Every structure is written in C-alpha cells, then in structure tokens.
Amino acid sequence: MIAEMAKVWRARTWMKKNVPFLYSWHAYVGYELELFESFKKPASIQEVALSRNIEMDLLEQWVEVGITLKHLKRASKDRIRVKNGWKLPSSKTEAFSSGVLLKEMMELHIPALLSYPSLLRNHTKQSFNSELHGSTVAKTSILLERFAFPKLQKVMKKYKVDSVLDLGCGEGGYLRRLADRYPKKRMVGIEIHEAVAKEAQEALKPYDNIEIKNRDLHGYDPEFTFHLIMANNLFHYIDPSERLAFFKKASQWLGDKGVFFVLTPMQKSKHGKQFSSAFNSFFMTFENLYPIPSQKEMETLAKKTGFKVVSIDPIVKEGGWYALCFKKK
Numbered sequence: 001m002i003a004e005m006a007k008v009w010r011a012r013t014w015m016k017k018n019v020p021f022l023y024s025w026h027a028y029v030g031y032e033l034e035l036f037e038s039f040k041k042p043a044s045i046q047e048v049a050l051s052r053n054i055e056m057d058l059l060e061q062w063v064e065v066g067i068t069l070k071h072l073k074r075a076s077k078d079r080i081r082v083k084n085g086w087k088l089p090s091s092k093t094e095a096f097s098s099g100v101l102l103k104e105m106m107e108l109h110i111p112a113l114l115s116y117p118s119l120l121r122n123h124t125k126q127s128f129n130s131e132l133h134g135s136t137v138a139k140t141s142i143l144l145e146r147f148a149f150p151k152l153q154k155v156m157k158k159y160k161v162d163s164v165l166d167l168g169c170g171e172g173g174y175l176r177r178l179a180d181r182y183p184k185k186r187m188v189g190i191e192i193h194e195a196v197a198k199e200a201q202e203a204l205k206p207y208d209n210i211e212i213k214n215r216d217l218h219g220y221d222p223e224f225t226f227h228l229i230m231a232n233n234l235f236h237y238i239d240p241s242e243r244l245a246f247f248k249k250a251s252q253w254l255g256d257k258g259v260f261f262v263l264t265p266m267q268k269s270k271h272g273k274q275f276s277s278a279f280n281s282f283f284m285t286f287e288n289l290y291p292i293p294s295q296k297e298m299e300t301l302a303k304k305t306g307f308k309v310v311s312i313d314p315i316v317k318e319g320g321w322y323a324l325c326f327k328k329k
C-alpha cells in the first residue's frame with residue numbers, strides 16, 4: 001500500500017515538474033502563428049480561426065490553456081484578449097523577438113532530446129539541417145549580442161584594434177555594431193550559409209568598410225592579416241579534432257600581438273551547468289554538430305598555439321556562456 005502511494009506521489013511530482021513546459025509550448029504556438037497579435041485587441045475564437053484559416057477546435061483549446069496560464073483572458077463572454085502581454089514573445093515581424101528562442105527550443109532542442117531513446121538504441125546520430133534551421137539559429141545568437149558587445153567593445157578599445165575578421169558571422173550583428181562606432185576600420189565576415197550570408201550582406205550594405213564573404217572558413221585564405229579575429233557561437237560547428245588546426249589558423253591570420261575573441265557556451269563551466277549540459281545533449285544528437293568546449297580544452301589549445309589567455313568572463317551566467325579573449329604572444 002505504501003509502495004503504491006509512493007508511486008502515485010512520484011507520478012504527481014513528475015506531472016508538476018512538467019507544468020513549466022506548458023508555458024513554453026503555449027507561448028511558442030502563439031508566437032509561431034501570430035495568435036498573440038490576433039488577440040491583442042478583444043476577438044472571438046471564430047473570428048481569429050477564420051481570419052487565420054486555422055482549425056477552430058484546436059484554437060479553442062489553445063485559448064483554454066492560455067486562460068489557465070494567464071497568457072490570455074476573457075474580455076467578454078465571447079471575446080478573448082492577451083493578458084500580461086509584456087511577458088509574451090512579441091510578433092515574428094520584430095527583429096528581436098524572444099520568440100525565436102522558443103522556436104529554436106521547440107523545433108530543434110526538444111525534438112532532438114526526445115530522439116535520445118531511438119538514437120541510443122540504433123547507435124546513430126541525426127544530421128543537422130542547416131538549410132532548414134540555419135536562419136533560426138543565427139537569429140537566436142543575435143539575442144546574446146547585447147550582453148556580449150560591451151566585452152568586445154572593451155577589447156577594441158584596449159588593443160586599439162584596426163581590423164576585424166568575424167568567422168561564422170551569421171547575420172553580421174557584431175560587425176554592424178562595430179561599424180556603427182568604427183566606420184573606417186576594415187572588417188570582413190565569413191558565413192557558409194547562403195541565405196544567412198545574404199541577410200548579412202543586405203543588412204550591411206550601407207557600411208562600405210565591411211565585406212561579407214559567403215564561404216566556408218576552412219577554405220578561406222585571407223590576403224591580409226587582421227588585428228582581431230572573432231569566432232562567436234561557432235565552436236559547436238568545429239569538430240574537436242580540428243580545433244587545434246582552427247586555433248593555428250586564427251594565429252596565422254592574425255598580425256603580431258593579434259587578439260582572438262571567442263564567445264561560446266562551455267561544458268562543465270562554473271556557472272550555468274544545467275543549461276550548458278542540456279545544450280550539449282542537444283548538439284551531441286547531430287553527426288555534424290559537436291560538443292561545446294570546456295575551459296580546460298580552450299586553455300590547452302591556446303597554450304599549444306602561442307596564445308596568452310587574457311580573460312574568460314561569463315556573459316550569461318545561468319546559460320554557461322563565456323567571452324574568452326586570447327592574445328598572440
């Protein structure tokens with residue numbers, strides 16, 4: 001009897017632990033289908049279902065859940081509106097909606113984590129489809145920019161940096177922020193994903209000191225050396241067995257006393273262990289993505305390639321995200 005009670009209690013505990021997931025799921029659906037936009041002003045379920053051409057039964061259920069979670073409220077008998085809108089992701093049309101993070105979590109991280117049983121059983125990994133997800137991934141990295149940029153700015157000032165190479169530059173957010181402050185310094189961004197590189201080229205058109213090259217950094221051979229090289233949120237794209245060669249390349253492409261700036265989540269970090277281990281679990285389901293580095297690994301690579309570790313600072317502590325700065329000896 002006691003054993004049975006314990007089982008029920010355990011099941012209840014797991015159910016309760018899962019409640020926070022409901023909030024993320026609800027917000028994700030609302031973001032993806034722009035439903036929070038539809039209910040910004042009081043509207044009926046039928047109106048929204050018709051105007052958005054979506055299934056009414058499921059919309060009704062999503063609304064029910066939203067009311068229990070206080071994402072939505074009844075404005076009148078038949079009309080629903082958003083409640084606590086400031087907490088919810090803003091529209092997809094906005095450049096910096098927190099919804100992109102929900103999208104990445106729900107469409108990429110959760111499915112990858114759920115595939116563990118079959119991957120374990122079949123001794124396989126899946127393939128990361130960058131055509132499908134490359135743009136979402138590049139966008140979520142943008143959310144970090146605000147936190148990380150002040151560190152980069154400090155490095156620019158401290159070393160009076162006069163040229164910058166951004167490897168895996170995504171949509172070029174760091175270069176744009178830099179160019180706003182330093183319109184005369186030479187800057188180059190390398191991005192392998194065609195659509196992402198196009199976005200960057202489009203966004204950076206007004207800056208004639210920035211060049212975005214749509215190419216694989218592994219085949220890149222710059223004509224000039226640079227004063228600063230960045231590799232932000234890139235290490236999980238580099239096979240650990242190729243990281244030493246990558247550090248060597250960075251050293252070659254830097255001039256005397258050049259600076260290597262890296263932004264990355266780190267494994268087994270002092271801060272944000274839960275998040276970084278979950279992140280790593282996600283990366284490791286893919287044959288073409290790799291484990292995030294550990295601090296020890298980065299320090300060893302730096303030592304082997306003639307870099308001095310200048311600083312290792314947390315950017316988002318709870319996420320285990322760090323800015324690392326190395327200087328050529």
Ligand SMILES: C[S@@+](CC[C@H](N)C(=O)[O-])C[C@H]1O[C@@H](n2cnc3c(N)ncnc32)[C@H](O)[C@@H]1O
Pocket residue numbers: 130134137138141142167168169170171173190191192193196215216217218231232233234237263
């Ligand atoms: C997570 S995003 C980060 C973007 C940007 N650095 C940031 O921190 O906001 C990593 C980017 O690196 C690009 N990338 C990955 N492997 C690459 C390679 N071998 N050569 C050039 N770009 C690469 C990906 O396409 C992706 O856009």
